[in-house]
Amino acid sequence: MTDTITQLMTDKTDLGRTVTQAVPRHRPLADGEAALAIETFALTANNITYAAYGDAMRYWDFFPSGHDGFGMMPVWGFATVTESRVDGLAEGARLYGYYPMAEELIVQPVHVTERGFFDGSPHREALPTPYNQYSRATEALGYAPDLADHQMLMRPLFFTSWMLADFLIDNDHFNARQLILSSASSKTAYGCAFALQQSGVRLIGLTSPSNKDAVESLGLYDEVLTYAEVEKVDATTPSVYLDFSGRGALAEALHDHLGSELVHHASVGSASTTDTDAVSDQLEPKPTLFFAPDQIRKRVGDWGSVKLYARYAQAERAFLERVSDANDPWMQVEEHHGLDAAAGVIRELVDHGGSARAGHVVRLR
Ligand SMILES: NC(=O)c1ccc[n+]([C@@H]2O[C@H](COP(=O)([O-])OP(=O)(O)OC[C@H]3O[C@@H](n4cnc5c(N)ncnc54)[C@H](OP(=O)(O)O)[C@@H]3O)[C@@H](O)[C@H]2O)c1
Structure with missing residues (x-):
């Protein structure tokens, strides 16, 4: 040694x-x-x-x-x-x-x-x-030894994705009919989109031009737009913004465009934040940090921890199997x-x- x-x-x-x-x-x-x-x-x-x-x-x-x-x-x-x-x-x-x-x-x-x-x-x-x-x-x-690398990569991300999806479902999506996810190409964002597949709301992914094709090919989002195309988002529908990118100018453009139809803004990540493009806390509705432990505590109270983790394990297994599908891996x-x-x-x-x-x-x- x-x-x-x-x-x-x-x-x-x-x-x-x-x-x-x-x-x-x-x-x-x-x-x-x-x-x-x-x-x-x-x-x-x-x-x-x-x-x-x-x-x-x-x-x-x-x-x-x-x-x-x-x-x-x-x-x-x-x-x-x-x-x-x-x-x-x-x-x-x-x-x-x-x-x-x-x-x-x-x-x-x-x-x-x-x-x-x-x-x-x-x-x-x-x-x-x-x-x-x-x-x-x-x-x-x-x-799962057969999926060890996938599990190592995804577990810290998908747990947040799944708890966020559960938080939205638990709150009836704040009565929104569409959810807008930035950095839609990130594993945490598309994990959340995966967990929301059956929830009946429209999912819009926002991403960089270079990642648009990759995001579309996931088949998870109803619509995929680049950051320059924010104005194409339907502004007549109650919407929730799930921010995985932390881009300040993007948040401002989306708030301006949606006005009072934006009913909730959850800050989840800052995948591409730079010091000069931070999200302002003066926006309305005010960006609210999504803190997974709060929702975990809530569900431990509702379901008990055994049921919570059993449900999570089942969801994670389904996600990892889809992500690693040999015919069309994500x-x-x-x-x-x-x-x-x-x-x-x-x-x-x-x-x-x-x-x-x-x-x-x-x-x-
Ligand atoms: N709150 C929590 O507990 C929690 C838990 C897990 C993850 N997160 C957050 O979720 C975010 C995504 O994380 P991840 O690990 O899932 O990401 P990832 O899979 O590694 O994806 C990264 C994506 O971020 C964007 N991006 C990052 N850096 C960039 C750069 N320098 N230039 C251009 N685009 C860049 C790109 O997406 P686009 O082109 O689509 O923008 C890129 O595809 C992170 O901010 C992470 O901290 C939060």
């Missing part, structure tokens, strides 16, 4: 610039610590958003980089326990969870069960618990090897958003 591990750090002043850095390997482990060797992780615009909100929403605090001006962009992936001084957590256990782009993560597991554990490291204590949870990658817990997994390759993917995602049909997976082992 080498004395150092390599980590990929993000330049906070240029999120597309990442640099590798060797840092001392933390050994020996103390009682209560475990070492996880990171095997593979997914990269989408969502990870760039973590970095963009690194300070404001404390995403930089999960995995301190130890270097001023640099942060560790969090990713979702799989790791294996290589050394453990924790009761109930054996070497060889495989875990799905939130990781730094690095060769290894040291955790202090608490609440260790057959489902997994939470990282109780002091610096993570005040951070949102869903990000501190590590789940054992067993079939009994919904891990997403092609693109494999990259090593942290240097990850740096190239990140540059492309920040500068251009990546290819709409690609799902990037990085392997470290």
Whole structure:
């Protein structure tokens, strides 16, 4: 075993610039610590958003980089326990969870069960618990080996997509008859469109000209328009705006065009936000942050958590099967090897958003 591990750090002043850095390997482990060797992780615009909100929403605090001006962009992936001084957590256990782009993560597991554990490291204590949870990658817990890459890419996104669809259905779509989704090519947006297929409302996708054909070919939206075509949206129908793009000028144009027919504006993402094009909070109706944990809490109250997660698992399975359908896949997994390759993917995602049909997976082992 080498004395150092390599980590990929993000330049906070240029999120597309990442640099590798060797840092001392933390050994020996103390009682209560475990070492996880990171095997593979997914990269989408969502990870760039973590970095963009690194300070404001404390995403930089999960995995301190130890270097001023640099942060560790969090990713979702799989790791294996290589050394453990924790009761109930054996070497060889495989875990799905939130990781730094690095060769290894040291955790202090608490609440260790057959489902997994939470990282109780002091610096993570005040951070949102869903990000501190590590789940054992067993079939009994919904891990699907045949769809592992798709699941790793989609789970953090589709859970939000599905909860958002459920929130809309639960609120009778705010009495709207059409839903307008920006960054319609993003996995989170089209996951939401998939979950709303049977809900009886018209779905309009807004996207970049370069992604229009790809979005149309999904067959999920009743109409697909480019950002320059906002005026073609039917302005005589009560509408809800689901904003995955975070484009300020687009939001303003849509509000102007729809006027009082716009009954709700949900802010879900900022896939292509730049500092100079932020969404104004002076718009009417006021953009409302969609916060999935609120709807989760509501449904745990309505249904109980067992039924909620059983329903989610069924929806996720149907979505993953459609996304990976060999005859007409919605997403092609693109494999990259090593942290240097990850740096190239990140540059492309920040500068251009990546290819709409690609799902990037990085392997470290
Ligand atoms: N609130 C939550 O809990 C939550 C959870 C999951 C995801 N999200 C958010 O949802 C959004 C989509 O994430 P994702 O991972 O699903 O995205 P994705 O599949 O990687 O898709 C990215 C899309 O974003 C647009 N885009 C991004 N960067 C761009 C750039 N530099 N130039 C031009 N277009 C760019 C493009 O769509 P168009 O051409 O169609 O605009 C692109 O196809 C993100 O903001 C993410 O943070 C939020």
